[in-house]
Structures are given as structure tokens and as C-alpha cells.
Amino acid sequence: MSTSSPGVAVVVGGASGIGLASARRLRASGFDLVIADINDEAAGTVAAELDGRAIHLDVTDEGSVTTGFAGIEDLRAVVNCAGLSIPGAITELELAGWQTTVDICLTGSFLVLKHAGRHIADGGSITMIASLNGRQPGTGMAAYCAAKAGVLMLVEVAALELAERGVRVNAVSPGLVQTPLTEPLSFIPGLTEEYLENTPLGRVGQPDDVAATVAFLASADAGWMTGAAIDLNGGAHLQRYPDILGKVRALAQP
Numbered sequence: 001m002s003t004s005s006p007g008v009a010v011v012v013g014g015a016s017g018i019g020l021a022s023a024r025r026l027r028a029s030g031f032d033l034v035i036a037d038i039n040d041e042a043a044g045t046v047a048a049e050l051d052g053r054a055i056h057l058d059v060t061d062e063g064s065v066t067t068g069f070a071g072i073e074d075l076r077a078v079v080n081c082a083g084l085s086i087p088g089a090i091t092e093l094e095l096a097g098w099q100t101t102v103d104i105c106l107t108g109s110f111l112v113l114k115h116a117g118r119h120i121a122d123g124g125s126i127t128m129i130a131s132l133n134g135r136q137p138g139t140g141m142a143a144y145c146a147a148k149a150g151v152l153m154l155v156e157v158a159a160l161e162l163a164e165r166g167v168r169v170n171a172v173s174p175g176l177v178q179t180p181l182t183e184p185l186s187f188i189p190g191l192t193e194e195y196l197e198n199t200p201l202g203r204v205g206q207p208d209d210v211a212a213t214v215a216f217l218a219s220a221d222a223g224w225m226t227g228a229a230i231d232l233n234g235g236a237h238l239q240r241y242p243d244i245l246g247k248v249r250a251l252a253q254p
């Protein structure tokens with residue numbers, strides 16, 4: 001570990017997309033990095049690029065989260081980027097799809113907060129990647145919307161509880177960001193267009209748009225910020241989410 005480092009930053013889900021961009025930003029800020037992901041190969045590649053180390057961590061498995069955080073010293077910053085969405089109308093969504101989404105997005109956030117909260121140094125920073133869908137409903141996204149809304153409240157409770165040690169807990173709520181997670185959406189005709197019509201700044205996000213705010217939250221410049229949810233979406237929260245279900249159903253029409 002370098003002597004000038006502000007400490008160790010763990011990026012959960014750091015092997016791809018927003019997590020990868022966040023890891024690069026945090027490294028540029030001087031943190032020593034741990035990339036914690038279920039994708040061991042990609043995590044290893046990112047860790048090698050950033051002179052850090054990779055650990056296997058599954059946010060849905062408490063044993064894995066416990067072990068992952070227990071082995072880390074001088075922990076100063078944690079970012080949780082693990083997430084996915086199993087889509088489906090409420091009347092059609094399989095319970096398993098609901099549970100998988102809630103397990104990874106909401107229960108996973110709880111487990112990361114629980115074990116990061118135990119091990120992080122006083123004055124540290126924990127950032128959860130929530131979503132525009134935590135406050136803005138989208139058809140076909142019941143599980144994801146509900147889970148991310150839960151993450152926003154979880155962050156507020158954690159901010160209250162961890163403040164006595166000076167640990168700050170915040171959420172970042174991105175709108176549509178181009179990553180491997182959202183690539184399938186680009187194949188739904190008209191979806192991106194409808195999103196952009198409802199986005200005042202007129203563009204989708206790139207992972208680095210989110211990473212810049214993640215790095216800010218981990219820095220001393222955000223030292224008075226806790227319990228916040230930062231909307232990062234080109235203004236899309238001011239308008240409405242595209243009708244994904246309507247578009248998918250139109251595709252299925254002969």
C-alpha cells in the first residue's frame with residue numbers, strides 16, 4: 001500500500017460499468033483499491049489495472065460479505081454498485097424474479113452497510129448506488145423500483161446510526177447510464193428516444209458521470225454530507241420515465 005494513500009476503498013460490483021469507472025476515479029484520488037465482485041475474472045483484470053486487489057464477494061451471501069470486509073484494514077471508503085433488474089409486469093412477474101432483484105439490490109445493500117459499517121474507520125464514507133427508479137416509477141420495473149426505493153430509506157437510517165462515528169452514508173441515484181446492464185434496453189425501439197424526450201439535458205449518462213460524484217462523496221470535500229440522495233440524470237427526475245412495458249408489448253404484436 002502506498003504511504004500517501006487516503007486509505008483503502010472497496011468497490012463492490014467494481015468489475016464493470018459504474019463500479020469500474022468509480023474504481024478508476026477513486027484510484028486517481030489516491031485510494032488503495034479492493035475490487036469486490038462475483039465476477040472474479042473481470043475483477044482481477046480491473047484490480048491489475050489499478051494496482052489493487054480483487055476479492056470474491058457476493059452481496060446476497062452474508063458469509064461472503066462478512067469475510068470480504070473482515071480482511072480489510074484502513075478501510076476509509078466503500079461504494080456498493082452491485083445491482084440488476086429482473087423486469088416484468090406485477091401481474092406476470094415470477095416470485096423468483098422479484099426475490100432475485102430484491103436480494104441483490106436491497107438485501108445486498110443492507111449486508112454491505114452492515115459489514116462495511118462495522119469495519120470502516122471513523123470518519124469514513126459509504127456510498128450506495130440507488131437509482132432514478134427509487135423515486136420515479138417505471139412500468140415493468142416493480143421489483144427494481146421497490147428495491148431501490150428501499151435503498152434510499154436504508155441509506156437515511158444508516159446515516160443516522162453511523163453518524164456517531166463520523167461515518168457518512170449517501171446515495172447516488174443515476175438515470176439511464178450506458179453500461180453492460182442497460183445494453184439490452186438499447187434494442188427496444190423508441191425507448192432511448194422517449195427517455196431523452198424526458199431528460200432536460202438531452203443525453204444519457206456515461207459511467208464516469210456517476211464516478212465523479214462517487215469520488216466527491218468519498219472525499220473530504222463532502223465532509224458535511226450524509227443521508228443525501230444525489231439525483232444524477234440530466235434532469236430526468238423532473239419529468240417521467242419511459243413506458244418500457246408498453247414498448248415491449250408492442251414488439252410482441254404481430
Ligand code: NAI
Nearest residue numbers: 013015016017018038039058059082083131176177179181
Ligand atoms: P453492471 O452490470 O455494468 O455492473 C454491475 C457489477 O455488479 C458487475 O461487475 C457484476 O458482476 C456485479 N454484481 C452483480 N451481482 C453481484 C453480487 N451478487 N455480488 C457482487 N457483485 C455483483 O451494472 P451498472 O450499470 O454499472 O450498475 C451498477 C449499479 O448502478 C447497480 O446497482 C444498478 O442498479 C445501478 N444503476 C444503474 C443504472 C444504469 O443505467 N446503468 C441506472 C441507475 C442505477
